[in-house]
Amino acid sequence: xxxxxxxxxxxxxxxxxxxxxxxxxxxxxxxxxxxxxxxNIAERLKVPKRALIVSVPIRLDDGTIRCFEGYRVQHxxxxxxxxxxxxxxxEVNLSEVAGLAMLMTFKCSLVGLPLGGAKGGIRVxxxxxxxxxxxxxxxxxxxxxxxxxxxxxxxxxxxxxTDAQHMAWMMDTYSQEKGFAIxxxxxxxxxxxxxxxxxxxSTGRGVVYTIQHAVKHLADQGKPWGKLDSTTxxxxxxFGKVGAIAALEIYQLGTKVIAVSDVSxxxxxxxxxxxxxxxxHLSKGQTLVEYPEAExxxxxxxxxxxxxxxxxxxxxxxxxQQNVAKVKAKIIAEGANGPVTTEALKELEEREVFIxxxxxxxxxGVIVSYFEWVQGxxxxxxxxxxxxxxxADVLSSSFKKVMDVRAKYKCSMKTAxxxxxxxxxxxAMLLRGLFP
Numbered sequence: 363x364x365x366x367x368x369x370x371x372x373x374x375x376x377x378x379x380x381x382x383x384x385x386x387x388x389x390x391x392x393x394x395x396x397x398x399x400x401x402n403i404a405e406r407l408k409v410p411k412r413a414l415i416v417s418v419p420i421r422l423d424d425g426t427i428r429c430f431e432g433y434r435v436q437h438x439x440x441x442x443x444x445x446x447x448x449x450x451x452x453e454v455n456l457s458e459v460a461g462l463a464m465l466m467t468f469k470c471s472l473v474g475l476p477l478g479g480a481k482g483g484i485r486v487x488x489x490x491x492x493x494x495x496x497x498x499x500x501x502x503x504x505x506x507x508x509x510x511x512x513x514x515x516x517x518x519x520x521x522x523x524t525d526a527q528h529m530a531w532m533m534d535t536y537s538q539e540k541g542f543a544i545x546x547x548x549x550x551x552x553x554x555x556x557x558x559x560x561x562x563x564s565t566g567r568g569v570v571y572t573i574q575h576a577v578k579h580l581a582d583q584g585k586p587w588g589k590l591d592s593t594t595x596x597x598x599x600x601f602g603k604v605g606a607i608a609a610l611e612i613y614q615l616g617t618k619v620i621a622v623s624d625v626s627x628x629x630x631x632x633x634x635x636x637x638x639x640x641x642x643h644l645s646k647g648q649t650l651v652e653y654p655e656a657e658x659x660x661x662x663x664x665x666x667x668x669x670x671x672x673x674x675x676x677x678x679x680x681x682x683q684q685n686v687a688k689v690k691a692k693i694i695a696e697g698a699n700g701p702v703t704t705e706a707l708k709e710l711e712e713r714e715v716f717i718x719x720x721x722x723x724x725x726x727g728v729i730v731s732y733f734e735w736v737q738g739x740x741x742x743x744x745x746x747x748x749x750x751x752x753x754a755d756v757l758s759s760s761f762k763k764v765m766d767v768r769a770k771y772k773c774s775m776k777t778a779x780x781x782x783x784x785x786x787x788x789x790a791m792l793l794r795g796l797f798p
Contacts, residue, residue, distance in 0.1 A: 381703065388704045390464070393780035396773050403788050407467075408461050408533065410437040414746060416506035416514075418484060420498040430499060434482040434507045437463035439507030443514055444480030445470055445728060447521025447550075448528065450499075456481035458678075459786060465699055466633055466728070469721040472783035473760045475732045480516050482507065488523040500528050500637045504535040511536070512547030513739070519731050520550040522677065525559045525564070525603070530555055546738040547729035558734035560749035561727075566607025568726015569697045570719045571754055573671060576693055580716060585692075590615050590716050595669040597691070598623040598660065599628075600676025604697045604724065613637040619670075621664045622650070624676075627665040631654035636732075665667075665689055674701035675724075681706045696720035711774045719779040722757075722764055729756050733771040 363542040387408055394404040414769070418430040433456055436444040446466040447457075459481045468478025484503055488496060510516055510712040520529055529548045533555060536547045545556030553559065556729075572781065577590050594617040598609045601622040613619050614750060618634035629635065634654060643653050651658045666688035674680050674731060675697030681689055695718045696702065702710065702717070730753055737743050744752075760782075767785075768778035 375395035380455060380457035380461055380755055383464070385679075386461045386706045389776060389780055390468075390595050390784070393777050393784055396777055397781045397785065399784060399788060400792065403784075403791050406791070407438065407464075407671070407784070410435050410463055411439060412436045412510065412770040413456060413460065414504065414507055414510055415456060418499060418503045418506060420495060420502055422495055423492050430484050430486050430503075432482070432484045432503045432506060433459045434510060434516070434518075435459045435480060436510065437479040437481075438467040438787065439478035439480075439516075440671070440794060441471060441478055441785060442476035443512075444479065444516030445475070445477040445519070445521035445549075445731065446480040446482065447519045447727075448503075448529075448532075449481075449483040449521040449522050450486050450488040450496075450523030451483065451488040452485065454505045455484045459483050459749075462699055465721055467787070468780055469725050469728060469781035470783075471723055471786045472763070472779060473725045473729055473756055474760070474786075475728065477517075477728070477732060480518075481521075482518055483521070494559045496528070497531055500524075500531040501535040504532045505539065508536055508539055511546060511547060513735070517546065517731070517735060518548045519727070520603075522602075526550055526552045526557065529557075529768045544672075549729075549734040551734070556734075556738045558730060558737055558749060560743070560753070561730045562603075563607045563728035563732055564609075564749075564753060565604045565724050565727035567611055567696070567750065568729065568753060568757055569604065569608040569673060569675070569695055569718075569723055571726070571757045571760055572613040572723045573673075573693065573695050574615075574759060575693070575758065576716055576718050578691075579765065583721055590617055592616050592618060594618060594671065595620050595667075596671045596673065597664050597667050597669045598665055599623050599680060599701075600642070600675045600695075600698060601644075602676065604727075605673060606637075608675060608697055610637045610641065612671075612673075620669065621659065621667055623661045623664050624650045627651040628659045628661050629653050630664070630667070631656040660689075667691075671695060673697045677700070679703055681710075682684075683709075686710060691715065693718070696723045699724065707774070707776055711776075717766070717775045719776045720785060722760055722779045725760065726753055726757065753760050 416432045463481040470477040551557040621630040668690040672691035678700035681702040683705040
């Protein structure tokens with residue numbers, strides 16, 4: 363007798379526990395219905411291909427041993443090797459990682475990369491680890507997942523709570539176990555060991571490239587906010603790896619960035635903030651809210667500011683049904699993955715807020731990760747201007763693709779981006795068929 367009903371209930375408990383995963387599936391279902399996707403393909407795309415849960419024991423500085431829980435999820439690899447970040451965060455769980463892996467599948471497909479979607483993480487507060495503990499944790503985790511990663515299998519990258527140094531440790535650990543240097547196992551590495559120029563800035567820079575396309579599109583439609591100049595107001599929620607670069611890039615275009623925030627709180631100045639000065643202030647080890655030339659507000663206040671452009675670039679689920687009524691921005695650029703919940707999206711779309719979906723808006727990171735991987739395989743490296751030019755080209759054609767789909771199906775931007783990604787996957791999956 364078949365016991366597939368039991369398996370179904372177990373998998374749904376594992377996958378569906380996070381709001382991010384549930385939102386990703388809801389958005390997939392909506393896109394599938396709109397584009398009349400083959401239901402068999404939709405069924406396969408709702409669940410990941412493979413998930414690995416590992417115990418990561420390390421010796422802490424005080425001599426005690428502690429086990430952390432690590433994950434690597436590969437959602438779909440029809441188009442090529444898995445690709446996706448590794449996050450160190452106290453809230454990381456299997457369901458969240460699975461949801462992020464799903465978004466990576468659609469993102470890679472949308473922007474035309476020969477890569478599939480994957481994601482990984484460790485449930486840990488990285489701020490409580492010493493450098494030695496962080497290194498031990500990264501190396502042991504790499505060793506535990508090494509059988510499913512590799513330059514032609516699955517290529518990790520930095521994410522929340524990790525950076526180029528973690529990637530260097532991952533690359534070294536993997537290489538030590540194989541016996542020779544394998545730079546292509548991860549991307550987002552330091553330049554000295556095969557990283558790409560422009561990779562560090564690529565996600566934030568890509569956010570601004572997509573905003574420029576959105577603004578031009580709105581200008582062509584005769585919208586009064588279809589411009590980027592000193593009258594344009596911007597707020598950035600999450601002044602981290604993505605938000606800080608996006609804030610700087612959009613500030614350099616002459617706009618008025620009036621508020622930025624991080625975990626310490628938010629700062630606001632109606633006349634505009636000096637973004638380079640804030641970065642310098644933070645580099646001295648001071649907190650954002652200690653910056654003198656601004657008033658301190660809350661993260662919630664920032665989301666409610668009457669700005670032209672809001673860039674939520676921190677974590678998922680910050681704009682929800684509870685606070686969406688207060689959001690007054692005309693353009694929302696999803697720098698983070700899933701910062702707007704499905705329910706909040708509906709309301710914003712009804713109010714004709716122009717939303718640049720995460721799988722398009724923050725795709726700059728994975729695009730330049732792909733460039734890094736290609737450069738590494740060829741051992742032939744490009745200049746930063748070449749990298750930025752190629753990044754701009756990919757995002758330009760991807761933005762146009764989403765706009766064409768939106769016009770064809772008369773659907774929301776979010777659904778259009780998913781359809782554009784799923785359509786390419788659908789064709790590839792039908793051609794490859796189902797094994798056995």
